[in-house]
Amino acid sequence: MNVPRDELERALRETLSRQAATLRPLAVDPAGLAIRHANRTRRRRTLTGIALAGAATVLVSAGVAQFGAQTGHPTTPTVVLGDPPGATATPAPNPSAGPARSLPGPGGSAVDLIVGTTLRTAGNEIIPLGLGAVDRAQRVPDQGGWLVVGGPTAAGRTLVSVRPGGSRQVLLAGAEAIALAATGRRVAWRDGDRITLAGIVGDRLVAITSTAAPGPAVPVGFVGDAVLVRLDPTRPGYAVWRPAVGGFSAGPGGDVLAVHGTRPDGRVVGVVSTGTSGRPCLALLDPARNLAVTRTACGPLLDADGLGAVSADGRWLLVNGRTGASKAAGALLVDLDTLDGTPVARRAGPALAGVVAWTPARTAGYVDGRGWLVQVRPDRVLAGEQADAAPVSGVDPGGRPVVVTDVAP
Numbered sequence: 196m197n198v199p200r201d202e203l204e205r206a207l208r209e210t211l212s213r214q215a216a217t218l219r220p221l222a223v224d225p226a227g228l229a230i231r232h233a234n235r236t237r238r239r240r241t242l243t244g245i246a247l248a249g250a251a252t253v254l255v256s257a258g259v260a261q262f263g264a265q266t267g268h269p270t271t272p273t274v275v276l277g278d279p280p281g282a283t284a285t286p287a288p289n290p291s292a293g294p295a296r297s298l299p300g301p302g303g304s305a306v307d308l309i310v311g312t313t314l315r316t317a318g319n320e321i322i323p324l325g326l327g328a329v330d331r332a333q334r335v336p337d338q339g340g341w342l343v344v345g346g347p348t349a350a351g352r353t354l355v356s357v358r359p360g361g362s363r364q365v366l367l368a369g370a371e372a373i374a375l376a377a378t379g380r381r382v383a384w385r386d387g388d389r390i391t392l393a394g395i396v397g398d399r400l401v402a403i404t405s406t407a408a409p410g411p412a413v414p415v416g417f418v419g420d421a422v423l424v425r426l427d428p429t430r431p432g433y434a435v436w437r438p439a440v441g442g443f444s445a446g447p448g449g450d451v452l453a454v455h456g457t458r459p460d461g462r463v464v465g466v467v468s469t470g471t472s473g474r475p476c477l478a479l480l481d482p483a484r485n486l487a488v489t490r491t492a493c494g495p496l497l498d499a500d501g502l503g504a505v506s507a508d509g510r511w512l513l514v515n516g517r518t519g520a521s522k523a524a525g526a527l528l529v530d531l532d533t534l535d536g537t538p539v540a541r542r543a544g545p546a547l548a549g550v551v552a553w554t555p556a557r558t559a560g561y562v563d564g565r566g567w568l569v570q571v572r573p574d575r576v577l578a579g580e581q582a583d584a585a586p587v588s589g590v591d592p593g594g595r596p597v598v599v600t601d602v603a604p
Contacts, residue, residue, distance in 0.1 A: 305317055306554060306560035306598055309343070311589060314599075325363065330344045331343075333600040336378065342356060342382075342395070343356075350368070350369055351386075352367075352370045354370070385412070385413050390407075415454070431468060433448040435486060447488070448480070450467050452467060452468055453503070457505065477493070477512075478492070494538040494539075495529070502548075503515065505531070506559070507555065508557065510531055511557070513561070514527055526547050528541050543581070545565075545569060549561060550600060551598070555601065557572070562598055
């Protein structure tokens with residue numbers, strides 16, 4: 196049968212139009228497959244997370260047993276699955292420059308310094324940090340790097356571990372206050388209405404325990420195995436928190452104005468208000484009795500600004516104060532072996548304006564009000580010499596370098 200070509204084309208077009216207008220179910224639904232695949236993946240991740248949580252709980256429980264459990268006070272460890280917000284291992288901000296490079300200019304100092312966003316080591320190396328403002332920093336054991344405490348921000352403070360190669364790991368974020376042990380093995384911080392104590396293992400925090408924080412109390416340091424707590428940053432008063440015992444109370448430490456370190460026998464070197472005039476005097480405090488005063492020694496007129504530190508061997512205290520007829524405050528080197536009588540103190544240099552870092556060689560470094568680095572050697576001070584002071588290159592106008600404290604023996 197002969198069909199005209201134009202009729203054949205018209206019929207073909209009508210057939211194709213009817214087929215296109217008819218909705219047919221697909222043998223395979225790509226969208227449905229994608230949704231079902233995502234649901235299965237979510238379920239697998241949920242089950243894996245539950246398993247990891249159980250494993251993490253077991254590990255943290257083991258950590259609690261290792262670092263010391265409370266006697267008669269069960270703890271509830273804080274388990275964090277994964278890293279805290281922003282806790283990423285970050286490589287050196289400038290890998291092309293290598294992990295460290297020589298510090299330009301004449302030799303370095305006896306202490307590490309943080310200048311702006313870089314770390315300058317005593318070995319004349321520079322390590323870019325890539326961090327914001329830094330409040331404090333200290334070495335960690337076995338040349339393992341540094342622990343860096345960020346300055347106060349609207350989001351709180353951060354604790355960052357920095358490795359010699361320049362990589363960084365955020366250990367803690369959003370804390371109101373952070374205190375590090377001189378050994379670099381423990382950290383205490385306030386978050387909300389709790390004060391928490393944790394061990395530092397590598398680049399991880401192992402939570403041990405926490406306690407309610409009365410009022411504005413904040414951790415400021417460690418005394419042996421106890422956390423040193425300032426009850427109100429704007430007023431006198433310290434206490435110690437021993438997690439193995441439980442909470443803490445103000446006790447007899449209400450007259451303590453400042454705490455600067457410990458003596459070899461474990462007693463704490465501090466400044467207390469004495470007499471009706473409230474004169475600040477040196478004192479030895481017993482941490483086992485919540486900082487009860489065991490000895491008071493008045494001599495030099497000490498400042499109660501909280502700045503100062505005891506040398507690693509417990510012999511020397513570098514602190515702000517005045518001696519003799521001098522009306523200008525300066526850094527005083529106090530011989531703590533003379534506390535049985537009138538303390539022997541000598542003017543060592545300009546007034547402290549920041550943290551004091553004692554090196555194993557018994558040299559102290561600090562920053563003065565000009566932002567200069569001051570280095571004190573007790574033998575030279577005893578010989579009547581003043582400390583060495585020199586400006587630090589690369590400091591922004593109005594800024595000050597941060598002295599890095601060393602690891603306690």
